[in-house]
Amino acid sequence: MTTTPLPAPGAGIPPVIPPSAGAPAPGRAARLWRGRAEDAPWARPALLGLLAVTTVLYLWNLSASGYANSFYSAAVQAGGASWKAFFFGSLDAANAITVDKPPAALWPMALSVRLFGLGSWQILVPEVLMGVATVGVLHAAVRRRFGAAAGLLAGTVLALTPVAALMFRFNNPDALLALLTTVAVYAVLRALEEDRGATKWLVAAGVALGFAFLAKTLQAFLVLPPLALVYLVCAPGGFGRRLGRLALGGLALLVSAGWWVALVERWPASSRPYVGGSQNNSFLELTFGYNGLGRINGEETGSVGGGPGGAGGGRWGETGIGRMFNDSVGGQISWLLPAALILLVAGLVVTRRASRTDTARSAFLVWGGCLLVTLAVFSFMAGIFHEYYTVALAPYLAALVGMGAVVLWEERTGLFAPVTLAVTAGATAYWGWVLLGRTPEWLPWLRWAVLTVGLVAALGLLLAGRVDRRIGLGAAGLGLAAGLAGPFAYTLATVDTGHRGSIVTAGPAGAGFGGMRGPGGRGTAMPYGFPGLPGQSQGAQGQAPGGGGGPQGMPPGMSPGMLPGAPGGEGPGGGMGGLLDGVSVGAEAKSALLVDADSYTWVAATVGAQNAAGYQLATEKPVMAIGGFNGSDPSPTLARFKEYVAQGEIHYFIGGGESGPGGRSGETGQGGQTGQGGQSRQSSQSSQSSRGSQADQGDQTDQGGQVGQSDGARTRAGGFGGGPGGNAEISSWVAENFEKVTVGGATFYDLTRPK
Helix, strand or coil, X not given: XXXXXXXXXXXXXXXXXXXXXXXXXXXXXXXXXXXXXXXXXXXXXXXHHHHHHHHHHXXXXXXXXXXXXXHHHHHHHHHHXXXXXXXXCECCCCCCEECCCCCCXXXXXXXXXXXXXXXXXXXXXHHHHHHHHHHHHHHHHHHHHHCHHHHHHHHHHHHCCXXXXXXXCCCCCHHHXXXXXXXXXXXXXXXXXXXXCHHXXXXXXXXXXXXXXXXXXXXXXXXXXXXXXXXXXXXXXXXXXXXXXXXXXXXXXXXXXXXXXXXXXXXXXXXXXXXXXXXXXXXXXXXXXXXXXXXXXXXXCCCCCCCCCCCCHXXXXXXXXXXXXXXXXXHHHHHHHHHXXXXXXXXHHHCCCCCCCCHHHHHHHHHHHHHHHHHHHHHHCCXXXXXXXXXXXXXXXHHHHHHHHHHHHHCCCCCHHHHHHHHHHHHHHHHHHHHHCCCCCCCHHHHHHHHHHHHHHHHHHHCHHHCCHXXXXXXXXXXXXXXXXXXXXXXXXXXXXXXXXXXXXXXXXXXXXXXXXXXXXXXXXXXXXCCCCCCCCCCCCXXXXXXXXXXXXXXXXXXXHHCCCCCCCCCCXXXXXXXXXXXXXXXXXXXXXHCCHHHCCEEEEEECHHHHHHHHHHXXXXXXXXXXXXCCCCCCCHHHHHHHHHCCCEEEEEEEECCCCCCCCCCCCHHHCCCHHXXXXXXXXXXXXXXXXXXXXCCCCCCCCCCCCCCXXXXXXXCCCCCCCCHHHHHHHHHHHEEEXXXXXXXXXXXXXXX
């Protein structure tokens, strides 16, 4: 088969005829609407329409998610109140401990809160804007070389990817990471186009990746190998010049990522917050340990379910090449993943005879390399893995679909292109049919419509080069409709539902679980004996609502009231959704914390960041998160906590129990059992006082660090509750030495009233 190189951008377009001297120049609004003179008249209006529809789609029902991930929302609230907390990414405005990530992803949200006040929209609208910007940058990157149609298709695929619709409406760091890595790819593609201006574009790419590192540490660098290698091999100019420019881009990356790291590492530890997620108060340790190699090999000291020699792939789902297609992850990202892989190969085949510096082939290598490297890491990493991580794949996947479809359409008069288009359409329709079959009670007609229309489109595309162009376009349109119908429906289900908590999934109920699974499971069962989950005690079991395959296992001590959609709960539908969400604080507890609040550095302290976040967001006052995210960080020490108490800096220590209607379970009943809906089996004040003698005897904490457990319940080192010298000792010391009161169903210890 012979192929012809793709034309250069703008080739074949008639020259622009300048307006007559007397004709008025078009206004700014007209130029914005018309776009470039060399583009088709529909190109710019179509782009503006895509961006407008994406904005409306992502803003739809936005406030249903409330504070989304309370862990990050608390840090945003703190950053909106304190510039020091803003800089470090502290969980509270008094700067006790930071989140377990660098703070760049928090900065746009914190600025929004500082300007407009604390609220759901103020936190989440910046994430929506990042999503719209990512669609725009992706369109620009693809359009430059492959035309407006390819750019629009790529942007549409990205906007309708379910996990993208989820994370561009959520406050995790992944939204900023996806935007900045897309900007970096765009800049490298610009550097590949020209020799004279390449340096500035490589520097821009380095800056983008540097700030992406400050959003989510080493994950930002997954795209570095393909970007650097493709530029080194395919860019114009001599090899030495290419190598020197790459070095300058690397220097820009080092400076843009390293300035904050250097300041934190050199800052006296006594005057900055503890680095959350680390065991030695070091950001470098956090970067290369818990957030670095630990994610690859599973040895994440201090993580939920992690620890030296611990978790492995089984705790976070089966690893391997099929991970992105399994029951848990597939519906989030993989709808068009087979198509992207097929079109990547096809694009490289079509451009195989092009010159070394051909920008079309370079684009396939860049986007394809980013997809394959990230795909491989996600598929085989043994450490913590959540479905929403896959939003990082969405721009690369979407670009390959847009580029590959247009390239093959232009080559449709041959044999290879129409056969490949037909195979792509058929495979995409079949895979959509499979994915929709995993939620059989949700829109059961859709899967058969997708399969039927997709197969008809495949037949039409097979003949696209031999029939009238309009018939071929109709077949292509049917293929796109079939391929996008499934993810579009999942996206609508996603935006129509609120999502809260640390672990969220896109799509309808039963479409995904949220990351924690038993070995060999379907992706919806939680393993027994899972270390590190809040409220875990011996003997208690429950069932997760809304699963896709009947009753689901629960870890010991987890009650249905801790889960979204349970009686008294507040989480969303769509899988497990809000697991590890912040507590819902009742009016009585809020009022108690606000009494004389300005007299204290922290109005309260409690074990775990999500527990602290609920109280902090309700009061907008600093609440100390003992032990960081899951209570396993050694901060503060018992000695330091005693100093805070002696100096009158903390008013209350919050133990177990509910905090108002809809609160999560916490205080356990006798024997360590939890009741339905998070209610304690014995939650009356008489029950509390009858157990006071146990507290006087130094009763141990449960794995959430909460006091009042039955004899024998102890913390597990490295899990929720920490090891020796961590929050277990603090909880026991508080229970032994301070008066316990019940406020709105929650157990408070007044640290100003010793026994």
